[in-house]
Amino acid sequence: MAPPSPITCRPSAARHPLLLRVPTARAATLGLGLGLPRTEAVVALRAHVRRIEAEPWASALVAVSRNRREEAVRCAAAGEVTGSTGVGRSAGMxxxxxxxxxxxxxxxxxxxxxxxxxxxxxxxxxxxxxxxxxxxxxxxxxxxxxxxxxxxxxxxxxxxxxxxxxxxxxxxxxxxxxxxxxxxxxxxxxxxxxxxxxxxxxxxxxxxxxxxxxxxxxxxxxxxxxxxxxxxxxxxxxxxxxxxxxxxxxxxxxxxxxxxxxxxxxxxxxxxxxxxxxxxxxxxxxxxxxxxxxxxxxxxxxxxxxxxxxxxxxxxxxxxxxxxxxxxxxxxxxxxxxxxxxxxxxxxxxxxxxxxxxxxxxxxxxxxxxxxxxxxxxxxxxxxxxxxx
Known part of the structure; x- marks a missing residue:
């Protein structure tokens, strides 16, 4: 499976942006937009999100994000910036x-x-x-x-x-x-x-x-x-x-x-x-x-x-x-x-x-x-x- 694309954050005009991320076919399966009561639709959506988080690529993405945060904290403690060391520049140099x-x-x-x-x-x-x-x-x-x-x-x-x-x-x-x-x-x-x-x-x-x-x-x-x-x-x-x-x-x-x-x-x-x-x-x-x-x-x-x-x-x-x-x-x-x-x-x-x-x-x-x-x-x-x- 191809690695996930970088996550970018931007403001959304939607009141419930998570609903917009559900594919159309999957939304039909969940009953969203087909006249189901709002409570049942939300419960189905939460179950869908839990299934997504259980997928391997999601776990890998969480691990990468955690590693990046830890690296940034270490660099900040050392008075440096993540990725500031030049490529190929050895410690001896x-x-x-x-x-x-x-x-x-x-x-x-x-x-x-x-x-x-x-x-x-x-x-x-x-x-x-x-x-x-x-x-x-x-x-x-x-x-x-x-x-x-x-x-x-x-x-x-x-x-x-x-x-x-x-x-x-x-x-x-x-x-x-x-x-x-x-x-x-x-x-x-x-x-x-x-x-x-x-x-x-x-x-x-x-x-x-x-x-x-x-x-x-x-x-x-x-x-x-x-x-x-x-x-x-x-x-x-x-x-x-x-x-x-x-x-x-x-x-x-x-x-x-x-x-x-x-x-x-x-x-x-x-x-x-x-x-x-x-x-x-x-x-x-x-x-x-x-x-x-x-x-x-x-x-x-x-x-x-x-x-x-x-x-x-x-x-x-x-x-x-x-x-x-x-x-x-x-x-x-x-x-x-x-x-x-x-x-x-x-x-x-x-x-x-x-x-x-x-x-x-x-x-x-x-x-x-x-x-x-x-x-x-x-x-x-x-x-x-x-x-x-």
Missing amino acids: EVALAAAAVVAMGTGNRVLYKLALVPLRQYPFFLAQFATFGYVVVYFSILYLRYQAGIVTDEMLSLPQKPFLVVGLLEAFAAASGMAAGDLSCLAASSICYLFEEALQNQRDNWMLSSGCRCHNNCSKEIIFIDAAKKLKGGSVDLFVVNSYGSAYQALFMCLLLPFLSKLWGVPFHLLPTYIKDGAACFLNMGSLSSGCEGAPLLPLLFVLVNMGFNISLLHLLKISSAVVSSLASTFSVPLSIYAFTLPLPYIGVASSLPPGFVAGAAVLTAGLLVYSLPQGQHSGNSFRNRND
Whole structure:
């Protein structure tokens, strides 16, 4: 029997549209339109409908409809649209494209952070606070729009908050210690000994604290995705739920830890209001403190936007792969950042020249990443996550 044609719905002017769907011969058999009482005709019609529902093709149609509804629900929970995946596009290709985006955004993030510190060289703590609270506003605005569009569901928003609280705490320490590391943070995760020989002890400690927090943070976010898939019955939590809640708790811990963070940055706590005020004046490049703030607010704003894009792309890669893959992709941007700093960038002045040992270390780092990544081609997609389900 040929499969049923797609069902389309349209308004009907008939008062009883079901009666119009009964074939003429069958209607005669049922006695419709032949003078039978209305009650007897309706009873006969209901028996006819029950016979239709018992036919195999009707059962198959109901099953197909149910499967389509379930697929639509799963896609909505995952923040996707049914049938949105391109034909022939493998999970490995999706991971590769996401990793390339992380590498590109990570390189731009490191370079623009260095450029943003040119006008705000005296106010790096202000830049950290501006980025932190700016992310809260932007992420929650996007989250609200996605909730209104039906992409974010109530089940996603009602996930346990403790994992997000841990993420916020780790991000607060990572952001504060990372920026306090100064130039060293621009080449984070490179692990080249020359850096540790030349850097001050305070920078080394801050760099190590920032790297450790970021590693734990990636693992915590991966756990969130794994647990959410179980709680949402195969669905996946939207990226902006994780970003929004994580940023909110990060801002909260930034406020609670201000005395400690201000000491870490070398700003006396009682002078913090004056510091924030002067930092805002330099950021806007206005007032008597605008001298030496050339490049603001363009360069700091570019850094914040690219850093936001980097965070989103990194979280997307972590969601479709694993914390290991996302960390490797982020690390791969280090040698590209090294090369970028050898170029004549604006506002920086004379391009940096790197010793041969530094170039050799970057080459070893790149080779190690490539060798490690080669066997991963056969484990594309969510293989790491599937082993934990």
